[in-house]
Amino acid sequence: MKILYIIIILLEAVYLGNSLNILVVFSMPARSHFILGNSLARGLVEAGHDVTIVSPFEDKNPPKDGKYTSVKLEGMKETMESIDQNVNMFDLFDMNPFIFIPFMNFMGNVITNATLTNANFKKLVNSDQKFDVVVIEQFNNDALRVLACHYQAPLVMFSSVGASSWVNSLVGNPSPPSYIPDMFLSYTRNMNIWQRSVNVLMYLSKELSHRFFFTPAQNELARKHFPKCVDENGPITDVSLLLLNSHESVDDPVPYVPNMVNIGGYHVNPPKSLPKDLQEFCDNAKDGVIYFSMGSNLKPSDMSQDSKQAILSALGKLKQKVLWKWDEDHLPGKPENVKIGKWFPQQDILAHPNVKLFITHGGLLSKTETIYHGVPILAIPVFGDQKMNSAKAVAAGYGLSLSIKELNEEKLSNILNELLHNSKYRDNAKRRSAIMHDRKVKPMDLATYWIEFVVRHKGAPHLRVAALDLTWYQYFLVDIVLLVGAVVASLMLASYLLLKNLCCPRKTSEKIKKN
Structure with a gap:
C-alpha cells in the first residue's frame, strides 16, 4: 500500500511538472468569439493546464478543479450593445465592402482601448502573476501583442476566420490575390478578371489603411500602456504559432507556413440529449x-x-x-x-x-x-x-x-x-x-500539442520563415526588378551610343569631302 502511495505521488509530480500556466485573451465582445475562446480554454484545462481567460463573457458552468480562472472585461459587452442599438445590422447588407475597412479599424481601436483600460484587465497585468505562454485572438487588436513581451512568454495567435489578411503578415504567409478572395467579398477561388481586379484593390486598400492609419493607432495604444515593450516598429514580439479556426472541409486549400495549424471544428462537442x-x-x-x-x-x-x-x-x-x-x-x-x-x-x-x-x-x-x-x-x-x-x-x-x-x-x-x-x-x-x-488527431489535441511545443522549444524560432526579415520591396522583388531594369536600360543606352559613334563619323567625313 505504501509503494502504491509513493507511485501516485510521483505520477502527480510528473503531471504537475508538465502543467503550463496559460493566458487566453479573447476580447471581442461577441458571443460567437467567446464560444471559440472558451472552448480553447476548457480544452487546455482538460489537458492538465492552468488557464486564465480574459473576455467580456463568463462561462456559466466553468470547470470545477480550480485550473480555470475568468477575468471578465466588465462593461465591454454593454459598450458594444450601446453601439449596436443605433445600427440595424440588416442595413449593413448594402454596405460597400471597401467601407468595412475603416469601419473594422474603428471598431478595433475602440475595443482594444476598452480592453487595455479595463479595471479587471489592469489588475491582472499589474499583479505578479506569470504565464508560460500567451494566446490572443487576432481581431483588429494588434496592440495586445505586447502581452507576450510583458510576460516574457511565447506568443500564440488565434484567427477566428482562418488564414486572412489580418494574420498572414504576422507569420510571413503568402496570400496570392489571384485565387484567394478577401473575406469581405462574396467571391470564391474561381474569380474572373473583374473579380480579381476588385480583389487586388481590396488587398491594397487594406494594406495601405493598416500601414498608415490602423497600425500607428494600435502602436500608440500599446506604447501608452506598455512603453518598455514597444519600439519604432510596434510591439516587441514574434508570433510563435498561429492557430486557425479553419479546415479543408470548410475552407479552400491555401498556403500555410510551418507555424500555422488548422484546428477548425475543435469547438464542436459530441451531441447530447435534447431537452x-x-x-x-x-x-x-x-x-x-x-x-x-x-x-x-x-x-x-x-x-x-x-x-x-x-x-x-x-x-x-x-x-x-x-x-x-x-x-x-x-x-x-x-x-x-x-x-x-x-x-x-x-x-x-x-x-x-x-x-x-x-x-x-x-x-x-x-x-x-x-x-x-x-x-x-x-x-x-x-x-x-x-x-x-x-x-x-x-x-x-x-x-x-x-x-x-x-x-x-x-x-x-x-x-x-x-x-x-x-x-x-x-x-x-x-x-x-x-x-x-477523417482526422488522425482531434483538433483540440492538435492545438494543445502545438501550444506545448512552442513552450518546450522556447518559442520555436526554427519555424519562423525568412519572409519576416524582408522589407516589402525585397519580398516582392521590387529591388531586383529595378536592378534588372537599370542593367537593361544601361545596355540599351550603351548600344545606342556605340551605334551612333559607328554611324556618325561616316556622315561627318562625307560632309567634309563634299565641301
Whole structure:
C-alpha cells in the first residue's frame, strides 16, 4: 500500500511538472468569439493546464478543479450593445465592402482601448502573476501583442476566420490575390478578371489603411500602456504559432507556413440529449425539421416587415416543422409548424437525424457545425465574412444562398423546395462531413500539442520563415526588378551610343569631302 502511495505521488509530480500556466485573451465582445475562446480554454484545462481567460463573457458552468480562472472585461459587452442599438445590422447588407475597412479599424481601436483600460484587465497585468505562454485572438487588436513581451512568454495567435489578411503578415504567409478572395467579398477561388481586379484593390486598400492609419493607432495604444515593450516598429514580439479556426472541409486549400495549424471544428462537442420538449418536437416530425438561426449578433426581429412576412408565408406552406431562434417572446403571424425560442442548443439540434435543413446567416461557426453534422444549408448572409462563406457553400454544392435584399415568398419557397427535395445537397454535406471527421488527431489535441511545443522549444524560432526579415520591396522583388531594369536600360543606352559613334563619323567625313 505504501509503494502504491509513493507511485501516485510521483505520477502527480510528473503531471504537475508538465502543467503550463496559460493566458487566453479573447476580447471581442461577441458571443460567437467567446464560444471559440472558451472552448480553447476548457480544452487546455482538460489537458492538465492552468488557464486564465480574459473576455467580456463568463462561462456559466466553468470547470470545477480550480485550473480555470475568468477575468471578465466588465462593461465591454454593454459598450458594444450601446453601439449596436443605433445600427440595424440588416442595413449593413448594402454596405460597400471597401467601407468595412475603416469601419473594422474603428471598431478595433475602440475595443482594444476598452480592453487595455479595463479595471479587471489592469489588475491582472499589474499583479505578479506569470504565464508560460500567451494566446490572443487576432481581431483588429494588434496592440495586445505586447502581452507576450510583458510576460516574457511565447506568443500564440488565434484567427477566428482562418488564414486572412489580418494574420498572414504576422507569420510571413503568402496570400496570392489571384485565387484567394478577401473575406469581405462574396467571391470564391474561381474569380474572373473583374473579380480579381476588385480583389487586388481590396488587398491594397487594406494594406495601405493598416500601414498608415490602423497600425500607428494600435502602436500608440500599446506604447501608452506598455512603453518598455514597444519600439519604432510596434510591439516587441514574434508570433510563435498561429492557430486557425479553419479546415479543408470548410475552407479552400491555401498556403500555410510551418507555424500555422488548422484546428477548425475543435469547438464542436459530441451531441447530447435534447431537452424533453425539443426532443419530442424533433422525434415527432415525420417530414423532418428545419432549424433556423441568424446567429448571436443578428436580431431577426430587426428584419424588414416584408422579409418577415415572406419568411412566415414560405415556412407556413411546408410539411416540415421549423425551429426558429427568435429574439422576442412573440412572433406575430407565426404558423403552427413553427416553434420559436430565444436560445436553442444548436449543435445538438443539428445532430438530430430528423433535421433536414439549416437556414443560417452564413457565420463560420454555424457553417462548421453544419458540415460536422452533414446538414445542408440555406444561407441568408448579411455582413462581414458571411457572404464569402455562403458563396463557398454554394460552390461546394451543400447549400444555396439568398440575398436578404431579394428575399420574397416565391424565391424562398422555390429554394426551400430545391434543398429539401434534391438529395445532392445533403449528399455533398455528408461528403464534407466525412472529410472533417477523417482526422488522425482531434483538433483540440492538435492545438494543445502545438501550444506545448512552442513552450518546450522556447518559442520555436526554427519555424519562423525568412519572409519576416524582408522589407516589402525585397519580398516582392521590387529591388531586383529595378536592378534588372537599370542593367537593361544601361545596355540599351550603351548600344545606342556605340551605334551612333559607328554611324556618325561616316556622315561627318562625307560632309567634309563634299565641301
